[in-house]
Amino acid sequence: xxxxxxxxxxxxxxxxxxxxxxxxxxxxxxxxxxxxxxxxxxxxxxxxxxxxxxxxxxxxxxxxxxxxxxxxxxxxxxxxxxxxxxxxxxxxxxxxxxxxxxxxxxxxxxxxxxxxxxxxxxxxx
Amino acid sequence: xxxxxxxxxxxxxxxxxxxxxxxxxxxxxxxxxxxxxxxxxxxxxxxxxxxxxxxxxxxxxxxxxxxxxxxxxxxxxxxxxxxxxxxxxxxxxxxxxxxxxxxxxxxxxxxxxxxxxxxxxxxxxxxxxxxxxxxxxxxxxxxxxxxxxxxxxxxxxxxxxxxxxxxxxxxxxxxxxxxxxxxxxxxxxxxxxxxxxxxxxxxxxxxxxxxxxxxxxxxxxxxxxxxxxxxxxxxxxxxxxxxxxxxxxxxxxxxxxxxxxxxxxxxxxxxxxxxxxxxxxxxxxxxxxxxxxxxxxxxxxxxxxxxxxxxxxxxxxxxxxxxxxxxxxxxxxxxxxxxxxxxxxxxxxxxxxxxxxxxxxxxxxxxxxxxxxxxxxxxxxxxxxxxxxxxxxxxxxxxxxxxxxxxxxxxxxxxxxxxxxxxxxxxxxxxxxxxxxxxxxxxxxxxxxxxxxxxxxxxxxxxxxxxxxxxxxxxxxxxxxxxxxxxxxxxxxxxxxxxxxxxxxxxxxxxxxxxxxxxxxxxxxxxxxxxxxxxxxxxxxxxxxxx
Ligand code: HEM
Numbered sequence: 001x002x003x004x005x006x007x008x009x010x011x012x013x014x015x016x017x018x019x020x021x022x023x024x025x026x027x028x029x030x031x032x033x034x035x036x037x038x039x040x041x042x043x044x045x046x047x048x049x050x051x052x053x054x055x056x057x058x059x060x061x062x063x064x065x066x067x068x069x070x071x072x073x074x075x076x077x078x079x080x081x082x083x084x085x086x087x088x089x090x091x092x093x094x095x096x097x098x099x100x101x102x103x104x105x106x107x108x109x110x111x112x113x114x115x116x117x118x119x120x121x122x123x124x125x
Numbered sequence: 126x127x128x129x130x131x132x133x134x135x136x137x138x139x140x141x142x143x144x145x146x147x148x149x150x151x152x153x154x155x156x157x158x159x160x161x162x163x164x165x166x167x168x169x170x171x172x173x174x175x176x177x178x179x180x181x182x183x184x185x186x187x188x189x190x191x192x193x194x195x196x197x198x199x200x201x202x203x204x205x206x207x208x209x210x211x212x213x214x215x216x217x218x219x220x221x222x223x224x225x226x227x228x229x230x231x232x233x234x235x236x237x238x239x240x241x242x243x244x245x246x247x248x249x250x251x252x253x254x255x256x257x258x259x260x261x262x263x264x265x266x267x268x269x270x271x272x273x274x275x276x277x278x279x280x281x282x283x284x285x286x287x288x289x290x291x292x293x294x295x296x297x298x299x300x301x302x303x304x305x306x307x308x309x310x311x312x313x314x315x316x317x318x319x320x321x322x323x324x325x326x327x328x329x330x331x332x333x334x335x336x337x338x339x340x341x342x343x344x345x346x347x348x349x350x351x352x353x354x355x356x357x358x359x360x361x362x363x364x365x366x367x368x369x370x371x372x373x374x375x376x377x378x379x380x381x382x383x384x385x386x387x388x389x390x391x392x393x394x395x396x397x398x399x400x401x402x403x404x405x406x407x408x409x410x411x412x413x414x415x416x417x418x419x420x421x422x423x424x425x426x427x428x429x430x431x432x433x434x435x436x437x438x439x440x441x442x443x444x445x446x447x448x449x450x451x452x453x454x455x456x457x458x459x460x461x462x463x464x465x466x467x468x469x470x471x472x473x474x475x476x477x478x479x480x481x482x483x484x485x486x487x488x489x490x491x492x493x494x495x496x497x498x499x500x501x502x503x504x505x506x507x508x509x510x511x512x513x514x515x516x517x518x519x520x521x522x523x524x525x526x527x528x529x530x531x532x533x534x535x536x537x538x539x540x541x542x543x544x545x546x547x548x549x550x551x552x553x554x555x556x557x558x559x560x561x562x563x564x565x566x567x568x569x570x571x572x573x574x575x576x577x578x579x580x581x582x583x584x585x586x587x588x589x590x591x592x593x594x595x596x597x598x599x600x601x602x603x604x605x606x607x608x609x610x611x612x613x614x615x616x617x618x619x620x621x622x623x624x625x626x627x628x629x630x631x632x633x634x635x636x637x638x639x640x641x642x643x644x645x646x647x648x649x650x651x652x653x654x655x656x657x658x659x660x661x662x663x664x665x666x667x668x669x670x671x672x
Pocket of ligand 1: 271290291302361476477478480481482484485488539544545548549610611612613615616617618619620621623624
């Protein structure tokens with residue numbers, strides 16, 4: 001692949017760390033997370049088949065507006081996403097294009113983070 | 126966020142809900158006619174607790190000291206619920222198995238949104254709150270478990286059969302799930318079946334013409350579920366087996382008739398196996414019938430799918446021998462691919478067909494019933510369809526995007542009549558739910574029927590209102606864990622998109638062609654549980670030509 005087919009994406013993980021990777025145009029953000037072995041616990045559980053919302057990502061406002069149209073099925077799954085925001089989409093539905101080069105996407109806090117804290121709560125009380 | 130504040134928040138939210146609960150009960154009580162709701166009385170909610178156990182309904186317990194509430198995670202022992210004895214009487218003596226959905230509401234009202242009950246040796250923790258259901262499903266690991274599938278496994282071991290998606294567990298399940306979801310879960314992968322399904326819809330419409338003419342000018346079709354059963358079977362088979370079965374013909378082929386008999390047997394003995402589930406294995410020589418019937422109906426189901434799989438396999442072999450390129454749908458791909466063994470393909474075809482027929486047909490029956498009972502709603506959905514497609518354009522999957530009321534109709538039908546009124550999960554780790562410590566390995570019952578009809582989740586919850594599902598725009602989101610009729614997450618219904626396609630295309634075309642009306646034969650029909658939530662009596666309605 002030529003360099004111009006590469007798109008740079010900055011992920012901000014659940015600890016607030018920035019991870020910068022390059023993906024191929026046409027790949028979905030879920031593909032990128034898998035290809036690059038990014039370790040976001042529980043991310044993309046249903047392998048992009050629109051049965052869960054674990055690949056939920058939060059976009060910057062102006063980037064969000066540029067993202068392709070959203071299907072009914074994606075909207076239904078977003079209804080069930082944890083920590084939904086106004087600029088949330090499912091990573092499996094967003095394909096990389098040159099115009100998205102350099103965008104920053106945030107991985108929202110997951111339920112398992114909350115779960116961990118509650119577990120800790122049980123043992124310390 | 127600190128641990129403390131998280132717990133406090135959760136508990137506060139829970140407290141607020143409790144306060145609202147009394148009100149929603151009244152709403153439910155006032156709801157008239159349309160839905161037969163359990164008759165609740167004040168005295169019932171104060172059932173005498175069994176000796177030694179504190180089972181005072183939660184709503185009657187005085188508020189605890191706030192500080193204690195924040196820190197203490199209560200043990201399962203303290204969870205309220207019906208006593209073992211009253212549960213036994215409810216289920217075995219008062220035939221609770223056919224009223225599981227109503228008992229769900231009744232117990233939720235009596236004991237709160239999380240309660241425990243015992244079925245013989247089995248402890249079940251019921252969860253009837255949308256946030257708690259969400260919490261449980263979001264906490265799932267990589268291979269969630271629904272329930273103990275021992276009897277299904279035992280049959281399969283005995284006959285040397287494999288397990289399919291419903292009965293498999295762990296890595297076995299995950300392997301098959303991965304293969305299948307890549308083919309039938311994505312909406313776009315299923316949209317390509319539009320033409321096949323429309324072929325079946327055309328037969329359905331022909332069949333309606335034939336059946337209603339039996340009533341002369343009355344135009345009533347008796348027991349629409351019988352018709353939709355055949356439609357659903359034909360529809361799912363045309364996708365799964367890439368073949369037509371002829372269920373909607375005047376004369377149904379013998380093989381298909383035999384299969385329908387096996388399916389009916391499986392269905393009719395559901396209750397027997399429920400009772401049997403509480404009977405230990407060593408009692409089988411004394412009470413052999415349930416187990417024997419169970420095996421006999423599985424034999425019938427496996428036999429049928431094996432016939433169709435083997436037929437496809439020999440077609441493929443002869444094409445290969447002739448040096449032809451192999452092209453085809455789901456079954457062909459599975460047979461050519463290497464992800465599953467032949468036995469696994471048999472098992473999955475069997476289990477998918479079993480799961481895909483009654484579910485879809487009951488939903489279509491309820492939709493039809495609700496449309497007949499609510500002519501104004503029907504008019505609105507009809508107008509949306511003809512404004513977009515006229516009376517003659519045959520819709521395909523892509524057109525459904527422009528028909529939000531058709532999607533709303535199916536969602537609203539499944540909210541009022543969730544085919545699976547409850548679902549199960551066995552916890553795979555310790556959890557804290559609703560303030561209680563739930564140990565790993567606990568059987569949970571997710572009470573979808575209760576949350577679906579909860580006025581906190583859905584205002585005017587007993588009213589039929591498909592428009593409630595129509596979004597103002599793409600930013601209009603609602604937390605819908607109250608109604609997840611196909612489940613949520615990696616173990617949710619694998620046939621969801623197939624079922625939606627079958628239902629959307631059929632309903633849109635039925636509305637293009639017919640006005641669905643009440644007739645003198647139309648009775649008020651309530652729901653009963655028979656494994657699935659089914660119409661308790663036949664639904665008879667008129668199909669009147671639109672043009
Ligand atoms: C209105 C129609 C249907 C409804 C409401 C429905 C509902 C459900 C529900 C609630 C579950 C359990 C999900 C969970 O545990 O989270 C399920 C599982 C399942 N359904 Fe459906 N279903 C429908 C149609 C179909 C069809 C058409 C098929 C056939 C392709 C099908 C095949 C299955 C299978 C194989 C499972 C087990 C999945 C697994 O354990 O991995 N269903 N369904």
